[in-house]
Amino acid sequence: AQSVTQLDSHVSVSEGTPVLLRCNYSSSYSPSLFWYVQHPNKGLQLLLKYTSAATLVKGINGFEAEFKKSETSFHLTKPSAHMSDAAEYFCVVSPSFSGGYNKLIFGAGTRLAVHP
Amino acid sequence: GAVVSQHPSWVICKSGTSVKIECRSLDFQATTMFWYRQFPKQSLMLMATSNEGSKATYEQGVEKDKFLINHASLTLSTLTVTSAHPEDSSFYICSATLVPEAFFGQGTRLTVV
Numbered sequence: 092a093q094s095v096t097q098l099d100s101h102v103s104v105s106e107g108t109p110v111l112l113r114c115n116y117s118s119s120y121s122p123s124l125f126w127y128v129q130h131p132n133k134g135l136q137l138l139l140k141y142t143s144a145a146t147l148v149k150g151i152n153g154f155e156a157e158f159k160k161s162e163t164s165f166h167l168t169k170p171s172a173h174m175s176d177a178a179e180y181f182c183v184v185s186p187s188f189s190g191g192y193n194k195l196i197f198g199a200g201t202r203l204a205v206h207p
Numbered sequence: 208g209a210v211v212s213q214h215p216s217w218v219i220c221k222s223g224t225s226v227k228i229e230c231r232s233l234d235f236q237a238t239t240m241f242w243y244r245q246f247p248k249q250s251l252m253l254m255a256t257s258n259e260g261s262k263a264t265y266e267q268g269v270e271k272d273k274f275l276i277n278h279a280s281l282t283l284s285t286l287t288v289t290s291a292h293p294e295d296s297s298f299y300i301c302s303a304t305l306v307p308e309a310f311f312g313q314g315t316r317l318t319v320v
Contacts, residue, residue, distance in 0.1 A: 123307050197250045
């Protein structure tokens with residue numbers, strides 16, 4: 092069975108300081124992993140994805156994540172937070188056996204607050 | 208990237224009426240689309256998988272007669288909330304996949320009064 096655990100429901104940082112959003116996954120197969128961001132009353136935007144290539148993945152807006160198979164983790168980081176980063180972040184897993192489409196499994200989400 | 212358009216972005220309806228939400232893949236064909244429901248401050252819950260030309264596959268606990276899904280073409284899936292009640296008020300989001308990435312619509316805020 093596949094599952095995703097986001098370890099923090101809320102994270103609060105000051106502008107200009109690093110961001111760390113933690114995600115652990117469980118998958119019986121080699122998964123694809125994603126981070127999405129959602130601003131209030133909006134759809135989801137893809138930040139980055141891991142699909143069995145390089146383990147350190149760079150995404151948009153300065154975000155990156157590292158796939159660590161031994162730790163079954165896919166934590167999201169950013170060196171310096173910006174006010175516009177305040178949003179809800181979802182870690183998502185898709186088992187690679189899905190074939191022509193992916194059935195996504197969402198984490199519970201982490202709300203990131205950025206203070207001046 | 209690929210674009211998925213969802214319409215309307217918000218709708219208010221009276222109890223007992225039906226509401227149709229459209230999900231379109233604008234620049235690619237999607238044989239499969241997904242419908243999610245999101246309660247306030249919660250994650251997305253998969254409701255059903257919409258398959259072009261065949262019946263949708265519903266997740267456990269989702270009433271297929273309440274949430275009618277039609278996927279009549281490779282670019283359009285619709286979700287109809289029938290006989291809506293206030294407890295159906297929620298944020299509904301669709302997605303379509305261009306392997307390996309899923310693209311999401313902007314969501315529909317449904318309020319049933």
